[in-house]
Amino acid sequence: MLKCPRCKESTDKILNEWNYYIFHVKNYHCPLCNKNFKAYFKDGKLSHIINNSISTTQSTTQRKIIGYLEHHEEANTDEIAKALHLKIIDVLKVLQKMEKRGTVTIIE
Numbered sequence: 266m267l268k269c270p271r272c273k274e275s276t277d278k279i280l281n282e283w284n285y286y287i288f289h290v291k292n293y294h295c296p297l298c299n300k301n302f303k304a305y306f307k308d309g310k311l312s313h314i315i316n317n318s319i320s321t322t323q324s325t326t327q328r329k330i331i332g333y334l335e336h337h338e339e340a341n342t343d344e345i346a347k348a349l350h351l352k353i354i355d356v357l358k359v360l361q362k363m364e365k366r367g368t369v370t371i372i373e
């Protein structure tokens with residue numbers, strides 16, 4: 266069971282799953298939102314969640330960070346900042362904003 270990043274409703278409806286790079290990806294469906302989200306697992310543990318429908322109002326920085334999260338095995342703020350030539354504080358701000366909106370779930 267995973268919580269939908271939009272409405273926080275738990276769902277165990279997996280539409281499909283596949284391996285992506287070092288991740289095992291599960292495409293979940295939330296019956297409440299009637300929308301899907303992708304959960305990325307690494308070594309059997311949840312790494313991060315990405316909403317399938319990404320808001321068009323997001324900033325370039327957000328898009329870059331999402332792109333990074335989709336293509337890298339581990340994403341800590343330090344690495345994201347270095348890779349994208351951003352300041353750590355800016356990465357943190359954007360990640361926090363994204364987490365509030367439910368675009369990304371950050372797992373320690």
Ligand SMILES: [Zn+2]
Pocket residue numbers: 269270271272273274295296297298299
């Ligand atoms: Zn939902």
